[in-house]
Amino acid sequence: MTVERIAQSPAGTGPVGQPVDAAGPEMAGSTWPRPAMAWYGVSMIALVTLFGQLDRGIMALLLASIKRDTGMSDTELSLLMGLAFSIPYMFVGLPVARMADVGRRTVILPAALAVWSLGTALCGMAQSFWQFFVFRALIGAGESIKGPTSTSLIPDLVPRTRLSRAFGVYNVAVGAGESLALILGGLLLGIFVAMPPIHVPMIGELHGWRMVYLVFGIPGLLLAIVFLLTVKEPARHGLTRPGSAPIRDVALFLVRGPAARVYVPLLCAAVLNSLYLMGIGAWRPTFYERTYGLGPAEYGPIIGLGMLIAAPVGVALGAFVVERLARSWDDAHLRLVLLTELLTIPVVILAPLMPSFTLALACQVMLNILLMMSAPSRLAAMQIITPNEMRAQANAIFMFLFGAIGAGLGPSVIALVTDFIFKDEAELRYAMLTTAAIAAPVVAICTLTALRPYGRLYRSIIDRERAGAD
Numbered sequence: 001m002t003v004e005r006i007a008q009s010p011a012g013t014g015p016v017g018q019p020v021d022a023a024g025p026e027m028a029g030s031t032w033p034r035p036a037m038a039w040y041g042v043s044m045i046a047l048v049t050l051f052g053q054l055d056r057g058i059m060a061l062l063l064a065s066i067k068r069d070t071g072m073s074d075t076e077l078s079l080l081m082g083l084a085f086s087i088p089y090m091f092v093g094l095p096v097a098r099m100a101d102v103g104r105r106t107v108i109l110p111a112a113l114a115v116w117s118l119g120t121a122l123c124g125m126a127q128s129f130w131q132f133f134v135f136r137a138l139i140g141a142g143e144s145i146k147g148p149t150s151t152s153l154i155p156d157l158v159p160r161t162r163l164s165r166a167f168g169v170y171n172v173a174v175g176a177g178e179s180l181a182l183i184l185g186g187l188l189l190g191i192f193v194a195m196p197p198i199h200v201p202m203i204g205e206l207h208g209w210r211m212v213y214l215v216f217g218i219p220g221l222l223l224a225i226v227f228l229l230t231v232k233e234p235a236r237h238g239l240t241r242p243g244s245a246p247i248r249d250v251a252l253f254l255v256r257g258p259a260a261r262v263y264v265p266l267l268c269a270a271v272l273n274s275l276y277l278m279g280i281g282a283w284r285p286t287f288y289e290r291t292y293g294l295g296p297a298e299y300g301p302i303i304g305l306g307m308l309i310a311a312p313v314g315v316a317l318g319a320f321v322v323e324r325l326a327r328s329w330d331d332a333h334l335r336l337v338l339l340t341e342l343l344t345i346p347v348v349i350l351a352p353l354m355p356s357f358t359l360a361l362a363c364q365v366m367l368n369i370l371l372m373m374s375a376p377s378r379l380a381a382m383q384i385i386t387p388n389e390m391r392a393q394a395n396a397i398f399m400f401l402f403g404a405i406g407a408g409l410g411p412s413v414i415a416l417v418t419d420f421i422f423k424d425e426a427e428l429r430y431a432m433l434t435t436a437a438i439a440a441p442v443v444a445i446c447t448l449t450a451l452r453p454y455g456r457l458y459r460s461i462i463d464r465e466r467a468g469a470d
Contacts, residue, residue, distance in 0.1 A: 033234050038157040042166050044231050045150050046173035048113050051220045052146050053177020054184075055120040055139055056085075058216055060285050061185040061296050062209040069209070074419065076129055078411040081282045084136035085143070089400040093144030097396030098247065100149045101389050106233045109149045110224040116142025117220025124206060124213030147399045152392040155383045156234040163383065164322060164333075167376035168315040175311025175372050179304040181216075182285075186300020188212045193297075236388050250393045258460075259385055261453035263394075266382070269341075269446035270398060271405045276439035277371075279410025280348070280432045284364075287428050292357040299357065306365040314372025322377050330462075331455030333381035338451060340374040341444040348436040352429035385457055 032038065059066075059081055067077060100108050119138025126132040150170065158166045189212055197207035206214070245253075254263045288299045318336060325332035344367065351363035386394050417431035418424075 031235070032159060032237075033157055033232070037232065038234075041157045041231050041234070042154060042169050044227050045109070045153060046169050047223065048109060048227060049146065049150060049170060050173040050177040050180070051113060051223060052116065052143055053174055054181045054216055055116055055220065056143060057178045057181035058120075058185050058212065059123075059136075060282050061182055061300055062189065062212060063282075063286055064289055064296065065189065065209040070129070072129060074415045074425070075412070078282070078415040080129075080132055080136050081411040082409060083412070084133045085140035086405075088137050088141035089144040089396075092141040093148065093396045093400055094247065094393065096145045097148040097392040100145075100152050100392035101245065104233050105149050105153045105392075106231045107228065108145060109153070110227040112142040112145035112149065113220050113227065114142075114224040116140075116146075117217045117224070119217070120220070121214050121217030124210040124217070144396070144399065148392040148395040151379060151383060151395045152388075153234070155391065156237050156388070159237075160384060163380045164319060164376050167379045167383075168319055170379070171372055171375040172311050172315050174375070175307060175314070175368060179306075179308035179311065182300040182304030182307065184304075185212055185216075186297050186304065188215055189300070190297035245387070245390045245393065247393060250390045250397070253387075253390060254394060254397065258453065258457050262385060262450045262457060265446040265449040266378075267398065267401055269443045269450075271401050272439045272443045272446070273341075275405060275410045275413065276348070276435045277410075279412075279414040279435060282411040283414050283428060283432065287352065287432065288357065288360070290426060290428055292360070294357060303361060303364065306361055307368050310365045310368035311372050314369040315376060317369065318373030318376060321373065329455065330459045331451050333377040333384075333458075334447060334451050334454045336377045337374040337381075338444060338447045340370045341440070341447055344370050345440045345444065348440055349433055352432045352436075381454060381458075384461065385454070 033041065063077055063081075066072065067074075072080075096108065096112075116139045119135050119142065122135040122138065123132060126135055154166050154170060155163060189209060192211040193208045195207065195211075198211070199206075253259055254267075285296065285299070288294050288303075289296075292299075318340075321339075322332050322336045325335050329335055347363055347367050347370065351360060351367065354360040354363060382395070382398070383391060413435060414428075414431050417434060418428050421434075422430055
C-alpha cells in the first residue's frame, strides 16, 4: 500500500511529491488494521491514558493531606507537582520518542505504563521530600513517553477521515482519568482515613493518602501486561523517509519552512496554556478547601462527576462543530481551537470569583467542556501536518515544552504569586485569576497567528495526495 508524502522535507527544502510505501520496505504490502482491531487498539491506548491521568491527577486531591502529615510548605509541594514531574521530560521523553518513531510502540507504551504505575505505588511509601521527589520523577518519566507514543500509534490505526473520532476517544480518556482521580480518590481517602493504619516492616505505617497511592498504582502493572499481549503493532503510514528522522531534522521541520508558521505559534500557545491551566488545576482542590471549607472526600466526587459528564459532551460537541466548519474552511481544526480559547477567557477569569462552590463547579464544568471540544482537533491538526517518522519526536518536543514549562512551572507560579504578591494563603483565588487574565488572551492570539498558515498547509497536503492518486 502506498501513500503520498504529505509534508515538506525535514530541512524545509521544498515539497516532496513521490509516493512511498506506507510502512517502509520491511512492511511492504501491509494494509490498515481491520476496524475491530483498530478500534480495540485505540480503546486500549485510551485506557492506558486514563490510568496515566489517574496517577497524575491524584496528587492535587491529596495535597492538603500530604501537607498535614509531612509539614511541607506550599513551595515544596509545588516542586513535587511541577519540577519533579517535568524534569524527566528532558532526559527520557525525547530519546524514547525517537525509538517510538522506528521501534515497536506496542512494547514501549506498556513499559512506560509499568514505570509510572510503580512510581505511583512508591509515592505511598515516601517518608521524605526527596524520596517523594524521586518517585514523582518516575511517574514523570513514564508519562513523558505516553503522549508521543500514543499520538504516533493512533494515526496508524485509523485513516485521516476517522482521526478526529479516534482522538476524541483518546481525549475522553484524558477527561475521564482526571474525573475518576477526583471521584475515586475522594471516596478512597474517606474510607482509608477512617481505617486504622497498616504497619508494614521497613516501611512504616500506611494510612489515608498513602493507601490511595497504592490502590491507584498497582492496577496499572496488570494493564501493562494485557496491553503487551493483545495489541499488535500497526503498519506505518505517511512516511517520507526510511528509518527515524534525526532530532536535528525534526527541529528544523518545526522551525523552518511553511510548517514553522503553524508549529511555532502553537508551541507558544501550548506553553502558556499549560502554564496557567495546569497551574490553576494543581491548586484548585486546595482553593476549594481554603475558600469554601470543603474537604477532599466532599468535593472530590462532586467535581469528578461534573468532569466525567463534561468530557464526552465536549468531545461530541467538538466533533459536531468541526465537521460543519470543515464544509467551508480548510483550517476547521484550528478554527475550532481558537473559538474555544476565546470562550475560555471569561470562564477562567470569573471562576475563582464565584461566591459559592456550586457556581465555581458550574464554571469548572463549562471550562472542561470547552477544553474537551478543542483537544481532539488540536491533536488531529498536529498529526496531519507531521510526517510519520517525526510524529513521536515532534510530540515529545511539544510535550517537553508543555510539561517542563507548563506543568513544571505552573504550580510554582501560582504558589509564588500567592506567597509573594498577595502574601496570604486565603488570597489563592486572586493568584489564579491574575495568572489566567494575563495568559489566556495571549494563547488565543498565538493560535490566531497559526490559523491561515495551517489552512494553506492542509490544502497543499490534500492537493498533493489527490495528484498522487491520479
